[in-house]
Amino acid sequence: MVDAWQFTVADVGPTGLDKGLGGKMLFTPPDFRGTVPDGYIHVSSPNYRIAFAFRSVPGAGKSTADAYQYSKQLRMYYLSDAANPPQQKFVDPASMRYPTLPFYDERHFEDMHAIMSVEPVREHDKVIMGMIKSLGIEKGKPFNPDATAKRAMRQAAIDAWFYLQHWFDNIPASMRYWPDRHYVSLLQADANRTFSFIYDDYVDLIPRAAEYFWCTYMPRVLSDVPATQYMMALADRDGNLLQAGKLYKIDVPAHMPVKQFWALTVYDRATNAFIYSDLNRTTLSSYDLDKMKKNADGGVTLYVGPKAPRGREANWIPTSGKRPLPAMRFYGPTEAFNDKTFKLSDFELVS
DSSP: OEETTSOBOOOOSTTSTTTTSOOEEEEEOTTOOSOOOTTEEEEEOSSSOEEOOOOOOOOTTOOHHHHHHHHTTOOOOOGGGTTSOOOOOOOOTTSOOOOOSOOSSTHHHHHHHHHHTTSOOOGGGHHHHHHHHTTTOOTTSOOOOOHHHHHHHHHHHHHHHHHHHHHHHTOOGGGBSSTTSOEEESOOOOTTSSSSOBOSSOBOHHHHHHHHHHOSOOOSSOOSSOSEEEEEEOBOTTSOBOOTTOOEEEEEOSSOSEEEEEEEEEEETTTSSBOOOTTOOOEEEGGGGGGSOBOTTSOEEEEEESSOOTTOGGGEEEOTTOOEEEEEEEEEEOHHHHTTOSOOOOOEEOO
């Protein structure tokens, strides 16, 4: 669960507050002065707005349908409705897409106003609050920039996008998970192993911007054995940045170091969002192995690119003209992954 700034206020699941046992969680706002009833796991939020992402993973002997039905047991309601909770509304994204990406134009500043004019101001926020006041973003006041201001805001947002794209194109080699591979962990925590990047004497702006540029929800604290790990491929075996219009392959061994499952998802390097196509395939995972063509050793070779090699269509994720950002996702990584005795092969350029 994250607050209005996407900082994690609580984790649930095996490594979370509930220890994987489930339960009732009560989120209270920063000005809450009431009494927390018995039977709740209390989480005090520093902001009025919160959000969460929940993933239900099939357990032993369970199916994806079981996991889906489990997720439908989630209930969210006001504490005042606890005696008679309203019927929960669910929206299935399988048939409906909805926008969740930030805007990299003048609309970004409208979003800033929507949040900053409502949420509490912390001590280290006061400098930026003074700066954006000059743009017309102020608590309790409408935001009505003129045409000149909108042009400047649009260019500023575009410049920020280009700056971060350039940063990732030149990511330090020291950030690689394996020194002789070209993967970077999605979870790039600060020196305190959290994701606030706030220290006693400064806020580390560039690493924080980079982390939240490509990631939405992070754990509250990065443990030595994270529950999930995403290995982001930024370059191929030869160290060349992955490019649009090229076909790449990766060999996935038969025995991956996971307790739950693995999945390869290919994102759009420009937006860090899914690449949609007529095939409607953004991911291939260990749940799809029965449909794939296997290698002699029992592993599979997966392909990422504009067109599938003949006979390997089931092993292919389309890129639809986009520059790919592949992420090999490890759910329940084992000791072999965590101590780095296992190494994932790099992507190789095919054509």
